[in-house]
Amino acid sequence: MxxxxxxxxxxxxxxxxxxxxxxxxxxxxxxxxxxxxxxxxxxxxxxxxxxxxxxxxxxxxxxxxxxxxxxxxxxxxxxxxxxxxxxxxxxxxxxxxxxxxxxxxxxxxxxxxxxxxxxxxxxxxxxxxxxxxxIPLQDFFPGVRGWKRTLLSFAAGEITRQEAAGVARYHEHWRQALRRHFNGQNYYLTEDGLAFFYPMYAIAPSAEGIPVFTLPYGTPGLRQPTQEPPP
CATH class of the missing domain: 3.30.565.40 (Fervidobacterium nodosum Rt17-B1 like)
Structure with missing residues (x-):
């Protein structure tokens, strides 16, 4: 073999x-x-x-x-x-x-x-x-029922921080749009963490392109990609 x-x-x-x-x-x-x-x-x-x-x-x-x-x-x-x-x-x-x-x-x-x-x-x-x-996105959150909530909360925190710093601008009702346009297929792995993204125009004006949020690997519940998945 x-x-x-x-x-x-x-x-x-x-x-x-x-x-x-x-x-x-x-x-x-x-x-x-x-x-x-x-x-x-x-x-x-x-x-x-x-x-x-x-x-x-x-x-x-x-x-x-x-x-x-x-x-x-x-x-x-x-x-x-x-x-x-x-x-x-x-x-x-x-x-x-x-x-x-x-x-x-x-x-x-x-x-x-x-x-x-x-x-x-x-x-x-x-x-x-x-x-x-x-690999389905939820496989990187073994045993975590609220994995989607974890991602949405992280994205909300990043948006709040970016707008407060004046480095990005999002739609007025971006909180509702975060939930409505979330797609579990829109993710990939990076060296820094698990990156998930939203379509252009979904939560922000076109000037922001495709919004990407990277959840660090040290986040509780997120499996390190080099670790073996649970049996």
Whole structure:
């Protein structure tokens, strides 16, 4: 029997697509996602298939949703004798933890949003390399029933501190929004703690981007990622 992976070596796989109208580029899309350097294990093969699917979904989204908008903007600019626009969409990733049999990262997209402002999205993934499956957030709070309350209370404290210091601004009713828009899939591991985040616009204006809160590993109830999960 092969020993389970302690780390997952990967390399970026970059692919690009371009769509044109009347021979002129109106939309370009760049996708950079991780590809396991070795696929001998079932976990590595499963992870490779997962990000291959994410890549295909990204390009399908660009063609189905962004391309019609890009074509409409192109023809509107042509009729008004304005400079011809070219929309751009990007999908990338950042590995944040890769040790102790756990592999964690986030993927992020950037595209043109309302009035040309950038629209950002993020997705977190944390994988158990021995099983080859994502780990639910609650598994890092073994035996803790109020793990969600712990995260919400921590985020509320951080928001209060940031607003008092004048370093960030949130919506007026951010406390209700914290609960309403919490998603247990929106997390990843870092060296400093467990990071969980909210979608752009959910709890703060667009200037704040994607709000991220990092719960330190010393917090009571939070399992260290290098520790073995309970049986």
């Amino acid at each position: 092969k020993a389970p992976l302690a780390q997952l070596p990967t390399q970026p796989l970059v692919t690009e697509r371009e769509w044109t109208e009347d021979g002129i580029p109106v939309l370009t899309a760049t996708c950079s996602l991780p590809q396991p350097a070795m696929v001998q294990s079932a976990a590595a093969r499963r992870i490779r298939r997962y990000y291959q699917l994410q890549r295909r979904c990204f390009f399908k989204y660009c063609e189905a949703w962004l391309l019609p908008q890009a074509r409409a903007e192109y023809h509107a600019a042509l009729d008004a004798s304005r400079p011809l626009p070219c929309f751009r969409a990007e999908l990338g990733y950042c590995v944040t933890w890769n040790q102790g049999g756990l592999w964690s990262l986030y993927t992020h997209t950037r595209e043109a949003g309302p009035a040309g402002a950038p629209l950002l999205t993020r997705r977190g993934d944390t994988w158990d390399l021995s099983a080859g499956y994502p």
